[in-house]
Amino acid sequence: MLIVAPFLCGLIFGAGLLVSGMVQPTKVLAFLDIFGVWDPSLAVVMAAALAVAIPGFMLTGRRGQPILARQNFLPTKTQLDAPLLLGAGLFGIGWGLVGLCPGPALESLATLSPGVFVFVVAMAAGMIAHGAWQAAQPIVRRDGPLATDG
Amino acid sequence: MANFTPVSAAIGGALIGLSAVLLMLLTGRIAGVSGIFGGLLNLRSQDKDWRIAFIAGLILVPLIAAALGYGMAPPKLPANWVVIVAAGLLVGVGTRLGGGCTSGHGICGIGRLSLRSIAATIVFMVTAVITVAVTRHMLGG
Numbered sequence: 001m002l003i004v005a006p007f008l009c010g011l012i013f014g015a016g017l018l019v020s021g022m023v024q025p026t027k028v029l030a031f032l033d034i035f036g037v038w039d040p041s042l043a044v045v046m047a048a049a050l051a052v053a054i055p056g057f058m059l060t061g062r063r064g065q066p067i068l069a070r071q072n073f074l075p076t077k078t079q080l081d082a083p084l085l086l087g088a089g090l091f092g093i094g095w096g097l098v099g100l101c102p103g104p105a106l107e108s109l110a111t112l113s114p115g116v117f118v119f120v121v122a123m124a125a126g127m128i129a130h131g132a133w134q135a136a137q138p139i140v141r142r143d144g145p146l147a148t149d150g
Numbered sequence: 151m152a153n154f155t156p157v158s159a160a161i162g163g164a165l166i167g168l169s170a171v172l173l174m175l176l177t178g179r180i181a182g183v184s185g186i187f188g189g190l191l192n193l194r195s196q197d198k199d200w201r202i203a204f205i206a207g208l209i210l211v212p213l214i215a216a217a218l219g220y221g222m223a224p225p226k227l228p229a230n231w232v233v234i235v236a237a238g239l240l241v242g243v244g245t246r247l248g249g250g251c252t253s254g255h256g257i258c259g260i261g262r263l264s265l266r267s268i269a270a271t272i273v274f275m276v277t278a279v280i281t282v283a284v285t286r287h288m289l290g291g
Contacts, residue, residue: 002177002199002200003199003200003203004203005172005173005176005177005200005203006173006176006177006179006200006201006203006204006207007203007204007206007207008172008207009169009170009172009173009176009177009181009204009207010169010203010204010205010206010207010208010210011207011208011210011211011214012165012166012168012169012172012207013165013166013169013170013181013183013204013207013208013253014207014208014209014210014211014212015162015165015211016162016163016164016165016166016167016168016169017162017166017208017211018162018211018212018215018222019158019161019162019165020158020159020161020162020163020165020166021155021158021159021162022162023212023222023225024223024225024226025225025226025227026226027153029282030153032275032278032279032281032282033282033283033286034279034283035283035286035287036286036287037152037153039152039153039154039155040154040156041153041154041155041156041158041159042159044156044159044160044163045159045160045162045163045166046163046256046257047160047163048159048160048161048162048163048164048166048167049163049164049166049167049170049257049261050167050257050260050261051163051164051167052163052164052167052168052170052171053167053170053171053257053258053260053261054261054263056167056168056170056171056174056175056261057170057171057174057258057261057262059171059175060171060174060175061262063175065178066174066175066176066177066178067175067176068176068177069176069177069178069179071178072174072178073178073179073180074178074180074262075180075249075259075264075266077249077266078264078265078266079266080265080266080269083247083248083249084247084248084249084266084269084270085248085269085270085273086247086248087243087244087245087246087247087248087249087270088244088248088255088269088270088271088273088274088277089244089248089273089274089277090240090243090244090247090248090277091240091241091244091245091248091251091274091277092244092273092274092275092276092277092278092280092281093240093244093277093278093281094236094237094238094239094240094241094242094244095237095241095252095274095278095281096277096278096279096280096281096282096285097228097233097236097237097240097281097285098227098228098233098234098237099225100225100227100237100241101183101184101241101251101252101253102183102184102187102241102245102251102252102253103183103208103251103252103253104225105238105241106183106187106205106208106209107208107209107211107212108212108222108224108225109209110209110210110211110212110213110222111212111222111223111224111225112224113224113225113227115225115227115228115231115234116224116225116227118231118234118235118238119227119234119235119237119238119241120238121238122234122235122236122237122238122239122242123187123238123239123241123242124187124191124242125238125239125242126238126239126240126241126242126243126244126246127184127187127188127191127242127243127245127246128191128242129239129242129243130242130243130246130247131188131191131192131246134246149180149182149185149248149249149250149254149255149259149264149266149267149270
């Protein structure tokens with residue numbers, strides 16, 4: 001069951017990206033291009049997602065324990081810090097360069113577009129490089145994947 | 151605002167929100183795609199099954215849509231491969247350093263009213279808008 005649930009969630013998530021048009025970089029870039037012919041669709045996607053997620057997470061938070069697992073895996077950090085802001089800044093530059101973020105990039109692999117494969121391999125390389133850098137730090141809190149926000 | 155598609159955006163957004171809530175309700179996990187994918191690349195991680203299942207679902211959607219007659223057009227990407235590689239590297243490093251992307255911070259994090267995610271979303275929106283402004287309106291790309 002623990003495999004079926006995330007698989008179904010992946011299907012629903014992918015359907016949302018496809019229906020909303022957010023799998024298309026042109027659509028994303030049209031939102032980010034506030035000085036051009038602006039397309040506010042991405043803001044509507046976020047607003048609708050949050051309209052479901054905010055009350056939904058209030059419910060799951062009150063429930064405490066997930067249905068198919070022993071505990072929730074929630075981020076432990078609460079303070080703003082330099083890695084968070086620097087990382088978000090770098091991500092935004094990459095996102096703005098081509099209009100792909102991780103979800104639409106992985107989903108678009110299905111189109112067998114060579115450019116998407118190159119993007120995903122570079123993205124994976126960036127993630128592995130960050131992991132190697134983090135592992136090489138002498139004094140780090142070994143919080144592992146639990147400590148990441150999402 | 152000639153290309154504004156509010157109805158499909160609202161339906162798609164609601165589905166994304168539903169997926170995030172269901173994943174938390176059922177498995178206790180955050181539906182942040184950079185985190186899910188990043189965890190797959192970590193050799194030490196013991197919890198790859200659910201990550202593979204989520205990503206498999208994600209990748210299967212365009213194939214199911216195509217079988218139903220709604221084929222997805224391949225994404226339009228820059229002609230310059232250097233730009234694609236640079237963007238991929240920045241997205242990879244940035245999302246791991248910053249602990250999330252548009253889904254993890256922008257939807258799950260803000261959905262949980264996390265201060266870190268609200269700050270991260272503001273920062274990546276601002277740098278993305280600046281990047282598009284520079285590449286489209288200053289460099290004329």
